[in-house]
Amino acid sequence: MDPKSASNLSFILNKPNDVTFADRPVPTLADAHDVLVAVNYTGICGSDVHYWVHGAIGHYVVKEPMVLGHESSGTVVEVGSAVKTLKPGDRIALEPGYPCRRCGPCLSGKYNLCPEMRFAATPPYHGTLTGFWTAPADFCYKLPDAVSLQEGAMIEPLAVAVHIVRQAAVAPGQSVVVMGAGPVGLLCAAVARAFGASTVVSVDIVQSKLDFALSFCATHAYASQRVAAEENAANILREAGLPDGADAVIDASGAEPSIQTSLHVVRRGGTYVQGGMGRADITFPIMALCLKEVTAKGSFRYGSGDYKLAVELVAAGKVDVKRLVSGVVPFREAEDAFKKVKEGEVIKMLIAGPNEKI
Numbered sequence: 001m002d003p004k005s006a007s008n009l010s011f012i013l014n015k016p017n018d019v020t021f022a023d024r025p026v027p028t029l030a031d032a033h034d035v036l037v038a039v040n041y042t043g044i045c046g047s048d049v050h051y052w053v054h055g056a057i058g059h060y061v062v063k064e065p066m067v068l069g070h071e072s073s074g075t076v077v078e079v080g081s082a083v084k085t086l087k088p089g090d091r092i093a094l095e096p097g098y099p100c101r102r103c104g105p106c107l108s109g110k111y112n113l114c115p116e117m118r119f120a121a122t123p124p125y126h127g128t129l130t131g132f133w134t135a136p137a138d139f140c141y142k143l144p145d146a147v148s149l150q151e152g153a154m155i156e157p158l159a160v161a162v163h164i165v166r167q168a169a170v171a172p173g174q175s176v177v178v179m180g181a182g183p184v185g186l187l188c189a190a191v192a193r194a195f196g197a198s199t200v201v202s203v204d205i206v207q208s209k210l211d212f213a214l215s216f217c218a219t220h221a222y223a224s225q226r227v228a229a230e231e232n233a234a235n236i237l238r239e240a241g242l243p244d245g246a247d248a249v250i251d252a253s254g255a256e257p258s259i260q261t262s263l264h265v266v267r268r269g270g271t272y273v274q275g276g277m278g279r280a281d282i283t284f285p286i287m288a289l290c291l292k293e294v295t296a297k298g299s300f301r302y303g304s305g306d307y308k309l310a311v312e313l314v315a316a317g318k319v320d321v322k323r324l325v326s327g328v329v330p331f332r333e334a335e336d337a338f339k340k341v342k343e344g345e346v347i348k349m350l351i352a353g354p355n356e357k358i
């Protein structure tokens, strides 16, 4: 594709509930290690919808018009003079956050914690719902022939799940309870299975999501009740046949009742991972944490090796990300697709790039 004759149409958030399309200049390669990519597909994340509706997530506030989107696949159209690993025509999954590579977290191997991170569609940085995008070549992951470009757009949320499940240190034969069966929770459950967990319990408050989780990857599913956290936890463990508690519990909901239940679901000496992002401050059961010597960890985006492993899991047929794609729409229908995600009618919507025919 020739960027000179193609569209760089972008889907731009001006302010809450106000989006437009605009043709912006095609970016040029600023660094010899960068590549220019034509964006093929972009998934809509809950965070994109949150910015669209509220104009902010925590202290990230949209102050200038911002291109949305960060879950993308693309095709390389031009490479910088120092790029040896990619060539025009290569199909890639696009890792959308670029760390400084020089700070303490970067040098310790935790580049996802870089304070200078430039992350797509996190203010003040534009996102990937656009025609063309430049990225460092080592943040572009070549897709094997067996992986489609639509699956390539699912690598981003899958990498989030890979990072969470790695934080949980899930080992073969273990039991894992995943709170929340949205895209991230479903993918955590699938990765936990792929890592060899023998019992994977999905918990949600919406029965249809649990039905899907069972058909997708979970061995058990439980509809969370509005009862005290300890009672809820006891019911989950009874249903799942885990009298001693679960080896690992992952929160992929961000909901306070779910987080409270989690600390009563995890076994003595087990691991709890906070993946969901909800209210900044909640009441947290510190006594259960303390008395059971629970290892509690946070998980933020993805780091070393997570994207690579996510591509490999899809290529090996271990996580069928296609099943999560509810629909694919042309670029000009992006706002309708956002509405569907907001209404909770779908699992994952993909938007075809402005130069993609569907």
Ligand SMILES: NC(=O)c1ccc[n+]([C@@H]2O[C@H](COP(=O)([O-])OP(=O)(O)OC[C@H]3O[C@@H](n4cnc5c(N)ncnc54)[C@H](O)[C@@H]3O)[C@@H](O)[C@H]2O)c1
Pocket: 045, 046, 160, 179, 180, 181, 182, 183, 184, 185, 203, 204, 205, 206, 209, 224, 252, 253, 254, 255, 256, 257, 258, 274, 275, 276, 277, 278, 299, 300, 301, 302
């Ligand atoms: N840690 C990270 O880097 C990272 C990255 C992406 C998303 N997230 C967060 O992960 C979470 C999940 O993302 P998603 O896209 O799947 O969101 P989602 O909103 O689609 O899924 C959340 C699910 O939690 C369920 N839920 C709500 N209350 C519950 C409760 N009390 N018990 C059990 N389930 C409950 C909802 O019904 C829903 O299915 C969100 O909080 C999101 O912000 C974190």
Ligand SMILES: OC[C@H](O)C(O)[C@@H](O)CO
Pocket: 045, 047, 057, 119, 121, 122, 156, 157, 160, 301
């Ligand atoms: O998958 C990446 C996440 O959506 C982002 O980190 C977002 O939640 C905050 O910018």
